Amino acid sequence: MSRFGLIGKNISYSFSRKYFSEKFAAEGIAATYENFDLQHIAQFPEILQKYDDLAGFNVTIPYKEAIMPFLDRLDTTAQEIGAVNTIKLEKNGSLTGHNTDYFGFLKALEPELEKQHQKALILGTGGASKAVIYALKVLGIEPQLVSRTGSKNAILYTQLSEEIIEQHKLIINTTPLGTFPQVEECPAIPTRYLGNEHLVFDLIYNPSQTKLLQLAAAKGAKVQNGQNMLELQAQKAWQIWNEE
Structure with missing residues (x-):
């Protein structure tokens, strides 16, 4: 079972959780998706320490720029844009930032x-x-x-x-x-x-x-x-x- 989630602040309204939860259910994908509602981006490492089944994140307001120092690398597009809204946890445990916005x-x-x-x-x-x-x-x-x-x-x-x-x-x-x-x-x-x-x-x-x-x-x-x-x-x- 893989765990995905959304990093943001005051995100109870989130599109992502509903979208991916319905996708996983409809397609029989063994995964969960949840909101990680952070009052400060400094709390992000706590999520990484708490769960060992994480596979990826989406990132929303107000952390699309603030999340970047916590990542190991950025893909070319995210680096050029200067903002991240998608994070992939690589097999070696490193974090890669992307921008799909x-x-x-x-x-x-x-x-x-x-x-x-x-x-x-x-x-x-x-x-x-x-x-x-x-x-x-x-x-x-x-x-x-x-x-x-x-x-x-x-x-x-x-x-x-x-x-x-x-x-x-x-x-x-x-x-x-x-x-x-x-x-x-x-x-x-x-x-x-x-x-x-x-x-x-x-x-x-x-x-x-x-x-x-x-x-x-x-x-x-x-x-x-x-x-x-x-x-x-x-x-x-x-x-x-x-x-x-």
Whole structure:
């Protein structure tokens, strides 16, 4: 019996546990999947010491970057992205970090793209945004980060003018704002400037339509949540865990 799990904080809502538990039951796989809800990433080694049947982890907010110093190596993609959402326990006991978020996002986004989606606003600057940037560059889309504090790489929400919204027909939310149960929360973007040429992609999947997506849809924008991305990245994680 192999044990898999999700590393994160306040993750009772987790997609991963339900997805993999149902997969294991349906396919007769001798494995379990559980949430490892950590108040601090320093608790991670305790999990490794406690269980001797661990085979792999998924990693979610807020530890996609903080987990990296605890790993023995990163695959090339995870190293380039600078964030990890999948960990494989190798046969020799070492830990290898991977990133399947970029794969799930890319494959979920690609069918929705139209010719006007040449530039993207990425809301948030955490680990998920790094995977999104990587995927956008693969697709040849120019990314622009947006944050509450601003930096040399990010503009402020308060700088989002009608002109900037008009120039960026693709908007991606990588923040947790709007996740259940805080469903009335929303990134502070001027949705009044959105139109039917915009595509708004929210990585959140619970609820299925966040406040941001509701406001965007009301302006005629095309909207998509993170459910398909999650399923695709989970399938990729399973593939990695089972590679020899």
